[in-house]
Amino acid sequence: MTATLCTVADVVYKAGVGASSVYTASAALVTALIEKSEGVIVGQTRKDWVVGYSDVNAYIKELLRDCCSSHAAKKIVSYDMSGYLSRQEAEIILDTLHDDFMRTLKTLTDLDTIKIRAVGD
Secondary structure: OOOOOOOHHHHHHHHOOOOOHHHHOOHHHHHHHHHHHHHHHHHHHOOOOOOOHHHOOHHHHHHHHHHHHHHHHHHHHHHOOOOOOOHHHHHHHHHHHHHHHHHHHHHHHHOOHHHOOOOOO
16 A cells, blocks of 8 residues: 555654654655554545545645644654653644644545535636
C-alpha cells in the first residue's frame, strides 16, 4: 500500500522540529502512520476516500490532506516528546493537531456533495 491522502513531508512538518528522528528519518514509518490514518478516516466517514481519490475535487483533497496529516503527526509527537522544548510545548502541538483532525473529520463526515456548488449556481 502507499499513502494517498497526504505526503510524508506533510506529516513531518506538522509534527514540528522536535519530532523524533526515528520517524523523521524514515519515510517507511511515516507512510505506515499515514496508511493507518487513512483507515481511521475511511472508517469514521464511512466513505472510501482512498479508492475514490481521483474523483474528489481539489478543495476536499485539501481537507483530506489536513485531516490525515494531523492524525499521523499526533502519533509521531506522542511517540517521543523529548525533542520538544518542554512537555507543555508537545502537549500544545498535540492539542492543535487533535483539534485540526476533529474539525476536518467532522466536515468530511457531514459532507453533502449536493451542497458543494460552483459560485453562481
